[in-house]
Amino acid sequence: MQANEKKHHTLADHFNADEARVDWHDKTLWFVRTKRDRLTHDLLEWEELRDTASQIKSHVLSNLSQYLEEFEQKASANGVVVHWAADAEEHNNIVFNLLKKQGIDRMVKSKSMLTEECHLNDYLAKQGIEVIDSDLGERIVQLAKEMPSHIVLPCIHKKKEEIGDLFHEHLGTEAGVSDPQILTETARQHLRDVFITRKAALTGVNFAIAETGEMVICTNEGNADMGAHLSNIHIASMGIEKIIPKRAHLGVFLRLLTRSATGQPITTYSSHFKKPRKGQEMHVILVDNGRSRQLGRTNFRNSLKCIRCGACMNTCPVYRRSGGHSYHNAVSGPIGSILAPNLDMKEFSDLPFASTLCGSCSNVCPVKIDIHDQLYKWRQELVKAGYTDKKKTVAMKLMAATLSSPTKFKLAGKLGRLTLKYAPFTVNNGLNPWYKGREMPAPPKESFSEWYANRGKDKKI
């Protein structure tokens, strides 16, 4: 059963071995979720904002080809070089060639989940190019040779003592120092030196405006700007779904993004890049890598509306108690579980099952993606396509039968209760407190049966 080693339930088991850590992880993310709640409840027009954002994104997806061309034209007129990459490999190649042309072998990078998706760092390392991640959380996981476990809070799974150890080893702090203030100051000094000495900077893009050709990048640390403004060449990588039609739409999205992400009214910096600095080269790479395929999947099209705020992760009872790494994909959590099977159905066939389908994700999503519905639909497609193992197929069929028959349903309920004692994870943990705070309708019953059924089987006690 080697294939199982990389599956969500197995990886979640590893994470669950340390119960105290799981509790801490759970509480930390719940804390972020409550910060979000406070800010969003303050705003009377919150729901109207979500509706508007969702509709703008629906419109963009329905007219994407035209907006991409408009953006290309405006950005080119601004002096930005526009590149197109059909897949990860082509994206990585473009970056490499741009650096090679300038004879650059060291680059500083700010947060970009797309480059994680493309495994850019590994690729460039093989070509002899060193990449340093400049977002503090990303630098920490990079030093630990790990992937970010969360799209907004990359090292949320790490304790400060572990970070202290990493800094002691790599950045020369005193052994045993774990004060966040001291560690952050150390990283500041270390990365300042990086910013000053690197000639190339790569950044992600939060929003690209068709009407003006501008790219907007949001950070709290200021790392994207430090890198870009000190570089000779700035490369921005973006998925083709990041386009918004008008500059005024930023009013909607910037109000939603950070309130949802960390419970701040806005990020410290929302930088609008239109033209390169005098003497500087600015490039943007428009990356497809499966996005046009997802656009064509009616059931999953809406997943492309995602603005990567991370709220669905912070609220997800499964994510909070299984950790981002258990999703074995660059984007983890509920939204990652919809995006990943589009990239590789077989490899990520487990992810849509890593959910209770409780719907809390859909309820916090600032662009109103029907996340839990899409997870449910993926399950059906994966079963149909034969990507789930036999046992799961049986469970799904049984499900369909039980729902249409009250007697069988009761029986299934009993069986379900029996499996509980083999699934301590689902019972003896923090799933319950989540009921108290969530704001959503009752979860669909079949999801729990399925969930229990799966857990019981996977445990194989």
Add this chain to the structure above:
Amino acid sequence: MNSREKILQAVKLAQPEVLPLPTALETPTVYSDPVVKFTEVAQAVGSSVIEVNSLEAIEDHLKEVYLPELQKKWQASGKLRVVSTSVGFENFAEQIDSSDIDPHTFQDVEVAIMKADLGVAENSALWVPETIIRVLPFICQHLILLVDKKTIVSNMHQAYERMGLGQDDYGAFIAGPSKTADIEQSLVLGAHGPRSLWIYLIGDVE
């Protein structure tokens, strides 16, 4: 077929019939006194706000309060490099008026004084347009932004309405000092950018 055509064609085939763009929000929150709200939010995100009535008042405050406090709080000693892209501070700040200077030479700037075009009450963001040196508001240890009280709007919609499509080659909304909470969610001010942000709100200038 090159990738550009391939992608555009795939997108064209995959996208549904055009759906309408929604209309703007009906009644986004406005504040009866945007300046009060602005100040409250700015302080909550770690900025300091001072109301003044003249450029001289700013200079006095800078010399008598700001710099001594800065030196005390951050234990900065010796002569601090203070630069300004805003005119009127030649007495104690280096005036920057050429964009031809290598941005790396600003790495030892302690304090930068700059102007913001407008402020937003709901989140205390200040629009800092294309600056002579783009990296300046990020590379300085401490940032000072001057903004006219009259330009404070209630929300982001109003801000973009005022800004229109904009003339700037680059610009940023800045809300507070740079910060991170990446280590166990403990908030630390001064990530890569400024450790502090002071905002001078300029009232009626006689």
